[in-house]
Structure formats: structure tokens, C-alpha cells
Amino acid sequence: MPASRRKEWSMNTPLACLAAAVAATFAVLPGAAHAMTDARLAEVVRERLLGDRTGACMAVAVVEKDRVARVYECANARDAGRIGPDVAFEIGSVSKTMTAALLAQLIEQGKGSLDDTLAAWLPEGTKVPDYQGQPILLRHVVTHTSGLPALPSRLGAKSMDNPYANLDEAALLASLGDAKLVAAPGAKFEYSNFASMLLSYAVARRAGTDFESLARRELFVPLGMDHAYINQRPAGVRAATGHTPNAQATSAWDFTTNLAGVGGVRATLDDMVRYAQGGLGMIDVPIAASLEATHAAVSGQPPMGMNWMRVPMKDRTVLMHEGGTGGFSAFVSLDPQRQRGVVILSDTAWHSIGSLGSLGMHLVDDSLPLGKPRRAVAADAALLQALAGEYQLQGAMKMTLRERDGRLFIQAEGQGEYEMGHDDAGDFYPLALDAVLRPQRKSDGSYAFTWTQMGAVIPAVRIDRAAAQAPVLSPAQLSAYVGDYPLAPGFSLAVREHGGALQAQATGQGAFPLAAASADTFEAPAFGIEIRFHRDGAGKVQSLELHQGGQVLRGTRQ
Structure with missing residues (x-):
């Protein structure tokens, strides 16, 4: 199946889905964080996980000043032996927050500044792109x-199952010579594992040691993270086996040691509890000030500290980061004001189905929806018939969907056919691959879909039927839609006319173009978004509905 147009090999970007991102803003609603017990935490996790079609297992902790609640749960009780206190999980991009702490420590020691150039931290003569x-x-x-791309040009991946295994320091640095910036650094948010690997290498180089030794000396040992490691597994630690969300075991991810600060740390639940306690200032260690320094605001769009997302709540800011590799997902949050942390480690990759945000955000603030397990169910026959047809993936290959014996099959051009499962969240998924097909019913009743695989979300449009002619609107006609549309408290969609077209921008996110699809309907296919504007009795645009991923957000124009 297609691997083109992948933005990155996961380790997890911040939320890009507007309908998912708005969930975080609901935390402005009243909701106290109640003291958590092991028993209560087990109830919450089971409610979200039990019977989930992924078959995932999770290690979960809620850290509070005077207690820690812990639980180990699996979607299927028979799998309980897969995890436990001695099992280390790949934490993916949560590793980046540790790299940031090590950088902050070097800065505190007078060995650098955030205003240093990246080039100054790399070997002399390294070609580093700039912008004018x-x-x-x-x-x-x-x-x-x-402004660096998501991945280095000389990645050298031989398998999508272990994409970073063949990348060494020389290839990483050489990739800088291939890169070109299209905008000034600082102008645009674009998640880059390439840049983060360079930082990992640069921090180790400036510290005068290898990255694993540095992390062990300054973080793992002082914080009591006795079982955390990168490539040198301590005695008595089991390495968890990762799984794809269709319950298939998959290989571990390997990193060259000095590049591993991008996503190569492995840790047990208790290791991550100690890390959260350190970040909340509950453990008196030399690196405590540096951990705290990573929380301070460095950038505003979206709000970020040093590799931490700063998520606004009603009267406070919560630090968060998710992580994902080929077979693992992780979620860590720190709420300094409430002195509360949340850690979720899963031996299953959840990024193609929404990551761990639903459970994580609920544990951050229980006024947020918990979500429910995804269960395999038969798809409606009418939906299968409506989806059957020929499609073109944007920037990639053609795909054919076929209905046969009440099931959906998919075949990419030049490849074999795969049977699809279907879950009660409305998604289809290949039984033999880690991917998701998310149908999108358009305002005219026809269907398109987005294909999610290897960190990329690719829109697909139907090509076996004549498409309706999209309207051509003048700037004056477009101006009728311009306005601010609050979708939730503290979360708004700004619609603007720019260069003869509409664009939209959600609170704390970048602007994206909207293309006219039909009367009062616009699309952003790359994000799987359809926006339907509604008019009042006088014909004036009054409100909109944002459709994405099976969710609908509504806002009245201001």
C-alpha cells in the first residue's frame, strides 16, 4: 500500500485534526481533578480499552503530590502477560522533551543559548541552509x-517496519546539504524529526559524550529511572513487543545512539512516573531547574515550550507531548498548577486512529469526554455500495474499492487486494496492514475518503464519475463568508479572503486553504475537512458546520 507523501515516520506530531484539537479546549469548562486511586483508574482505563479492536495493552499512571495511581490493562484479559512493571515501552517523541531538558541544562551551565545558530552546535564546515x-x-x-523537512533526504530506510535503523550521523549531516528553506526560520510550524535528530546529535556533541551516556548520567540515574535506556538494556528489563492497531506484532525501532533523542528512549511505567515527578518539581535533583525551564513559552503558534506543547486550560497551562513508533504510543502531561501528571504507555500504535488523546485528556481533566473502545462491526450494505469505485490519492496512486459478500476490499494500483475490517467509529482498516480508510460523505451525498498510513493523511477523490463543476466565486462573493466562528469556548475558526480564495485558521494553528465545492460548501481535502455555511432568512451567512473525521463542530458567525 502507498508509503508516498508520508510527512514523517510517526513519533507523533501535535494534533492536526481540528475536531480532535478542539477537545483540548473543552478543558475551559469547569472540572476538578479528583484524587485518583488504583481502583478508580482501572475503571476508567477499562471503560476506554476493554474489547477494543486494536487488542492494545496499556500501562497508565496518574501522578499526584501525595500518591501515584497505577494500572496495567489490556483490551483482552488473556494478553495481560504482555506488560507489567518490568516491561519497557518505546516512548517515541516524548523522548524529545528529555532532549530539551538536556539542552536546557547545557544552557544553564553557560554552554550555549537558544539564540545560538544550529550551525554553531554542529561540526565546523557542516552545510546548514538558511533563508535569505x-x-x-x-x-x-x-x-x-x-523550516527543515520532516525527514532527512538520506534516511536510507530499507523497511517501513524500522525506518531509522540505517541512518547514521554522516548521512544526517549530509542531508542538511540537500535541504532548502522556503520561508524564514520561525515563520511557520512544521513538525520535523530531521531537526530533532540534529538537536540530539548537537546536544551530545556539546556535552562531550554520547547521547545515551548523557541521558543516563543527567536524567535517568538522578531521577531514579532505573530501567530507562536507549540501546543498552539494563538487566531485569523486558522489552515490550509492539503491535499495529490491527493487532499484529511488529518490529522494534532502532536509532543510532546520538540521534535517539528524537524518539529512541525506552522506559517502564515507573521510569516515566519518576520523569513526571521530576518535571513537576517533586524530586530534588540537579536537573530540576532545567526540566522546569523547558516549560516556559518559547513560541506562540502553536503555543510551545522547549519540545512541550503548552495546552491552555481554563486558568492554567498544561504541558503535553504524545509519542508514537511503529508499534507503540505514549502520552505524557504535566499540570504544574495542580501538581498532577498523566502517563500512558501502550504496546500498540494508536496514531492512525486518533492517538491516546481521548484517554489522556480525560485523565488530565475529567470534564473531557473519555471516548469508548473501537469494536469491529459489519458495515452498512448501502455504505459499501456507495463507496465502491475508483479513486485517486492526492499526489499518489489510484485505488479501487470493491464490495463483495458484504465486505469491502481495497486494491492500490499495481498491488494486491486487501480485505477491510470496519469499526463502530466508522473507519475501515486493512486486516493485514496498519492503515485507516475514513469515509467522508459530501454535501451532495457522494463519498470521498482519507487514507491514513505511516503518519500521512492523504485525501482521495472519486474518478469514475464526473465531478460536479465547482463554482467560481469573485472576491466580493467570498467576502460574504469572512468572519470569526467560535466552535468552543476559547477555540474559534477565522475565515478570511486572501488572493481570490478563502482560507481558514483555527486558534493556535496555521492557516489552510478552502476550495469551493458547491453552493456554500468548501473543502480542505488534505485535512479531510468539509465546511458548510448556513444563511439566515435574509440570505446572509450566519453560521458554519465543520465536518471532519465523523465529527461536526458548529459555530455562529461573529
Whole structure:
């Protein structure tokens, strides 16, 4: 199946789905964080996980000042032996927050500054791109605004199952010579594992040791993270086996040691509890000030500290980061004001189905919806018939969907056919692959879909039927839609006319173009978004509905 157009090999970007991102803003609603017990935490996790079609297992903790609640749960009780206190999980991009702490410590020691150029931390003579003389600074790297692409050009991946295994330091640095910036550093948020690997390498180089030794000396040992490691597994630690969300075991991910700060840390639940306690200032260690320094605001769009997302709540800010590799997902949050942390480690990759945000956000603040398990169910026959047809993936290959014996089959051009399962969230998924097909019913009753695989979300449009002619609107006609549309408290969609077209921008996110699809309907296919505007009796645009991923958000024009 297609691997083209992948933005990155996961380790997890911040939320890009507007309908998912708005969930975080609901935390402005009243909702106290209640003291958590092991028993209560087990109830919550089971409610979200039991019977989930992924078959995932999770290690979950809620950290509070005077207690820690822990639980180990699996979607299927028979799998309980897969995890336990001695099992280390790949934490993916949560590793980036540790790299940030090590950078902050070097800065505290007078060995650098966030305003240093990236080039100054790399070997002399390394070719580093700039934009019209404007260099990449370290502050751009830790806020994903460097302008570097998601992946290095010389990645050398031989398998999607272990994509970073063949990348060494020389190839990483050589990839800089291939990169070109299209905007000034700091101008645009674009998640970059490439930049984060460079930072990992640079921090180890400036510290004068390898990254694993540095992390062990300054973080793992002082915090009591006795079982955390990168490539040198301590005695008595079991390495968890990762799984794809269709319950298939998959290989571990490997990183060259000095590049592993991008996503190569492995840790047990108790290790991550100690990390959260350190980040909340509950453990008196030399690196405590540096851990705290990573929380301070460095960039505003979206709000970020040093590799931490700063998520606004009603009267406070919560630090968060998710992580994902080929077979694992992780979620960590720190709420300094409430002195509360949340850790979720899963031996299953959840990024193609919404990551761990639903459970994680609910544990951050129980006024947020918990979500429910995804259960395999038969798809409606009418839906299968409506989806059957020929489609074109944007920037990639053609795909054919076929209905046969009450099941859906998919075949990419030049490849074999795969049977699809279907879950009660409305998604289809290949039984033999880690991917998701999410149908989108358009305002005219026809269907398109988005294909999610290997971190990329690719829109698909139907090509076996004549498409309706899209309207051509003048700037004056487009101006009728311009306005601010609050979708939730503290979360709004701004619609603007720019260069003869509409664009939209959600609170704390970048602007994206809208294309006219039909009367009062616009689309952003790359994000699977359809926006339907509604008019009042006088014909004036009054409100909109944002349709994405099976969710609908509504806002009245201001």
C-alpha cells in the first residue's frame, strides 16, 4: 500500500485534526481533578480499552503530590502477560522533551543559548541552509519552526517496519546539504524529526559524550529511572513487543545512539512516573531547574515550550507531548498548577486512529469526554455500495474499492487486494496492514475518503464519475463568508479572503486553504475537512458546520 507523501515516520506530531484539537479546549469548562486511586483508574482505563479492536495493552499512571495511581490493562484479559512493571515501552517523541531538558541544562551551565545558530552546535564546515541570510536558531528547532523537512533526504530506510535503523550521523549531516528553506526560520510550524535528530546529535556533541551516556548520567540515574535506556538494556528489563492497531506484532525501532533523542528512549511505567515527578518539581535533583525551564513559552503558534506543547486550560497551562513508533504510543502531561501528571504507555500504535488523546485528556481533566473502545462491526450494505469505485490519492496512486459478500476490499494500483475490517467509529482498516480508510460523505451525498498510513493523511477523490463543476466565486462573493466562528469556548475558526480564495485558521494553528465545492460548501481535502455555511432568512451567512473525521463542530458567525 502507498508509503508516498508520508510527512514523517510517526513519533507523533501535535494534533492536526481540528475536531480532535478542539477537545483540548473543552478543558475551559469547569472540572476538578479528583484524587485518583488504583481502583478508580482501572475503571476508567477499562471503560476506554476493554474489547477494543486494536487488542492494545496499556500501562497508565496518574501522578499526584501525595500518591501515584497505577494500572496495567489490556483490551483482552488473556494478553495481560504482555506488560507489567518490568516491561519497557518505546516512548517515541516524548523522548524529545528529555532532549530539551538536556539542552536546557547545557544552557544553564553557560554552554550555549537558544539564540545560538544550529550551525554553531554542529561540526565546523557542516552545510546548514538558511533563508535569505536568516539562520536556523536552536529556539526554532525546539519549537518545530526551523523550516527543515520532516525527514532527512538520506534516511536510507530499507523497511517501513524500522525506518531509522540505517541512518547514521554522516548521512544526517549530509542531508542538511540537500535541504532548502522556503520561508524564514520561525515563520511557520512544521513538525520535523530531521531537526530533532540534529538537536540530539548537537546536544551530545556539546556535552562531550554520547547521547545515551548523557541521558543516563543527567536524567535517568538522578531521577531514579532505573530501567530507562536507549540501546543498552539494563538487566531485569523486558522489552515490550509492539503491535499495529490491527493487532499484529511488529518490529522494534532502532536509532543510532546520538540521534535517539528524537524518539529512541525506552522506559517502564515507573521510569516515566519518576520523569513526571521530576518535571513537576517533586524530586530534588540537579536537573530540576532545567526540566522546569523547558516549560516556559518559547513560541506562540502553536503555543510551545522547549519540545512541550503548552495546552491552555481554563486558568492554567498544561504541558503535553504524545509519542508514537511503529508499534507503540505514549502520552505524557504535566499540570504544574495542580501538581498532577498523566502517563500512558501502550504496546500498540494508536496514531492512525486518533492517538491516546481521548484517554489522556480525560485523565488530565475529567470534564473531557473519555471516548469508548473501537469494536469491529459489519458495515452498512448501502455504505459499501456507495463507496465502491475508483479513486485517486492526492499526489499518489489510484485505488479501487470493491464490495463483495458484504465486505469491502481495497486494491492500490499495481498491488494486491486487501480485505477491510470496519469499526463502530466508522473507519475501515486493512486486516493485514496498519492503515485507516475514513469515509467522508459530501454535501451532495457522494463519498470521498482519507487514507491514513505511516503518519500521512492523504485525501482521495472519486474518478469514475464526473465531478460536479465547482463554482467560481469573485472576491466580493467570498467576502460574504469572512468572519470569526467560535466552535468552543476559547477555540474559534477565522475565515478570511486572501488572493481570490478563502482560507481558514483555527486558534493556535496555521492557516489552510478552502476550495469551493458547491453552493456554500468548501473543502480542505488534505485535512479531510468539509465546511458548510448556513444563511439566515435574509440570505446572509450566519453560521458554519465543520465536518471532519465523523465529527461536526458548529459555530455562529461573529
